[in-house]
Amino acid sequence: MLENKDLLGIKNLSPFEILSIIHTAEKMKLRINNKKLRENTLENYNMVTLFYENSTRTKMSFTMAGKYTGARVTDLGVATSSVNKGESLVDTGVTLDQMGFDIMVIRHSMTGTANLLARNVNASVINAGDGINEHPTQALLDLFTIYEKKKNFKDLKVAIIGDIAHSRVARSNIFGLKKLGAEVVVCGPATLIDKNIECLGAKVTTDLKEALKDADVVMGLRIQLERQKGGLFPDLREYSQIFGVNKDLMKYAKEDAILLHPGPVNRGVELSTDIIDGEQSLINEQVKNGVAVRMAIIDLLIERRKKDEVTNTKWSASESFIQDRWEKRYTG
Amino acid sequence: MAAAKGGFTTICCMPNTNPVVDNEILVEYIKMKAEREAVVNVLPIGSITKGQKGEELSNIGLMAQAGICAISEDGKSVENAGLLKKAMKYASMFNLPVFSHCEDMSLVGGGVMNAGEMAQRIGMKGISADSEEVIVARDIILARSTGVKLHICHISTEGSVQLIREAKLRGEKVTAEVCPHHFSLTDEAVEGYDANTKMNPPLRAKKDVESIKKALKDNIIEIIATDHAPHHIDEKNCEYDKAAFGIVGLETALALGITHLVEEDIISPLELIEKMSTNPAKLLGIDKGSLEVGKVADITIVDPNEEYLIDANSFVSKSKNTPFNGHKVKGKVKYTIVAGKIVVDNGELMD
Structure with a gap:
């Protein structure tokens, strides 16, 4: 109810x-x-x-x-x-x-x-x-997807990577995950994260490896090209090399970590194609x-x-x- | 009329109207309108640049001759520092003060409320404190090099207070003003997305409000002004991002001063009077703001102990856009006398 x-x-x-x-x-x-x-x-x-x-x-x-x-x-x-x-x-x-x-x-x-x-x-x-x-409905479907795999939220480490400052998906997920007892780390370029987001209980880092380390859930966010025009990062090439998640970086997360993304994905920018279509990815399940x-x-x-x-x-x-x-x- | 009800006997009107007050003909028009219809004294302020476009100087000299009391680009800042410097030099020739609205639009970036924890909690784009402070600093520096009398309008941040405090310690000719809402409310008030809490500069964080109160106490801020900005309900009962900036302030200013400053022992009743009457008159160089034999009888009589709830419906202002509806306050204007004529009698506006 x-x-x-x-x-x-x-x-x-x-x-x-x-x-x-x-x-x-x-x-x-x-x-x-x-x-x-x-x-x-x-x-x-x-x-x-x-x-x-x-x-x-x-x-x-x-x-x-x-x-x-x-x-x-x-x-x-x-x-x-x-x-x-x-x-x-x-x-x-x-x-x-x-x-x-x-x-x-x-x-x-x-x-x-x-x-x-x-x-x-x-x-x-x-x-x-x-x-x-x-x-909220995006966050609820993310929570549902996490729940199906992990059965529990307590002490899960969730890493959210990308444009945090402009992301309503990240914010709704932070509210939900914190309420259910999970730990949330947000990561992205300093120009795309407002430090004040810590008041919602999320930890902030600009070090991708630190964010991914021992994560149970990795959530990529869509990076929008118009942000680049706004001078928030130099270009997509630089973004993907510093903040893009690929197979090697996913190894920092736990072995049974799951990969989520709200879609639509920019293949090769925020996530590499091999992990989008890889075993850990639940991106299609999220849609259902x-x-x-x-x-x-x-x-x-x-x-x-x-x-x-x-x-x-x-x-x-x-x-x-x-x-x-x-x-x-x-x-x- | 709203001014009289609020106990103001003289008001300054900003030039950011449609059309912009940028020449002597419009100044004459305002004076004529005021003479015919206004119940209080009206002193027009002229714009700094034509059409407030930031490109060429307004007819500052001719407007000075027509009787403006200051120049200002209120609603925004003159973006081009070189042009502002020229305006300052030019204005000092007529002994006109420059009233600065401090806001660097490139730092505002589409924000609608104070940047900080509250904006983060409710998911709104923030207006950072530095967007105000960089212009405060710039204008203080330019006033120093031109020698103009600089008045910083409606400051809202701790950083602005610091900059002005430092300038005063150096002995520079700068005065500062704050609006009642910036010492009465914090950005917490924005939580329900009520656009009546949308104004520019925005309601700030608790630490800013505290530092403003301290600056009022230390007389770093010597003037309280309203930044009265009426807006129609349709401009406010809509998407917060779309809603107009600004609130009405004339009819609530004095009560908010008494409630949040005098009652809280920040300043004395006499200091409040100085900040709302004597100091503004001094800044404008007009012979008002004192009670003496032989002076013009512009007098406001207040009952400082009367307690009531602010009721926007009772405003005589056409617009009711205030975040203070239902706010409990102390202090009511009983009589407003302009040049010996009673215009507010026992709290009621005379016909």
Whole structure:
């Protein structure tokens, strides 16, 4: 059971909530693997995806997750919608809310947008990535993948390598892993890590070998070419030679270490091709687990909504105190 | 009117409006508008460069003749140090002070709140303290070489305080100002993504707030000003990154000063009056800011003990963009008298 109507970030989930999502995902994964187990338990529910930022795998993953549970899934083609006519995010959200959507999935390039939408609508909002803040469903699928192999998080060493400063994936993973008792080391060029990230409990190093040493989990992050144009590192050649992980470097990690990457991978930049396709890599498994985790989240949020309907809990009134404040201030 | 309600009898208006106040005609227009409609005295400030584009000097001399009290590029800094130096030299000819907004955009890099632990916790791009401090240092150096009267606007960081403290120890002609929100709130207030906490310079860390309070006590910062910036709700109830910078401040400034400075024994009531009245008048070279026989009767009467909750709805300002709604404060403006005329009577604005 989830505590809140929305899933906005890992930061405000309890360890218990994270584990209950993982355990539900285990059951959901069986439905993907076995056609006989598929059931349309949520066929009367409606879900809309709002992607203000481009995405292939997250959007398709949510769409498939919705369909496996039987929910009706609609995509607001942001590029072809009224958003293009200059409609504000809040107005778009309120409009869709009136149409009776139960779940809204939002991705946006700005931090806090999922929170903004959530406090203005009755629907349950799932954050599919907001700015450089959080990408909770990605972290949950990473946690699920780690759990499947390691069965435990306590005292695992997880090394996250790459552009930490601009990575919502890294941040959500740090929040989740720390809550579950793992040790997190982040590593990358000094220009791509803010030292303040230590306040989240992660250790910071610019020495790749030190980061990889005895790691149980190695997580590569996508390096974006536009960062280079911003003067944050000289070029991809230098980046891959100093911070790229290859077969030899993977030897510093534990023998049974697993390799993760949120995708899409730049082959030969952050990870070498031989390890991407190697035995330790769970990159393809992550994609399947992503669908399972999102099915679990949709299912648990609907369960929460059903309970709220019984107890007649009005989230938009209690949760969105800021909106209340706005209304009190500006109406009347 | 918001100024009168907040107990201000004279206000300076910054030139970063649309259009930018960069010539004498606009200065005349503001004075005329103020004469017709304003209930308090309005002193216009002219821009340093035309259109605030940082390319060529505004009509500083003609604006001086039309009655500006200072020049400023408020909202940004003059990027080109050579041009700023020329402006300083030119302005000193008319004995105009230069009011510096200190911000190096290349260091701000799209930040929206203070760079620090809080920004890291909530995943926002930070505005580093050095983006302010490098310009504070630069402007102090340029003021030294040109001899202009330099006033550093709304400082927010510990480092800026240090730079100004050092300059004063060297005996340089520099004054500094702080806004009430920078001694009343820290960046913790940003946590809920309420864009009413978005302003420039941003709310800073606890250590900055503490060093600002100490600087107020030591009179390193001799002026408290509002940086009053009204914005429509639509510019604030939106994505934090997109939201406008700035908050309204005229109607909360005095109460915040009393609550966070006088009540906390940082400064005395008289020192607060100096920082909000006597010192600004001295900086502008106007014969105000004292209570004496024969002076203009610009007087504010305050009940320093009245406690209440700030209610943005009760603001006479058209805009309600404040992070202080519901904030408990002490000190209420009872009467505002401008040139002998009562404009606020028992806390209420007169028609």
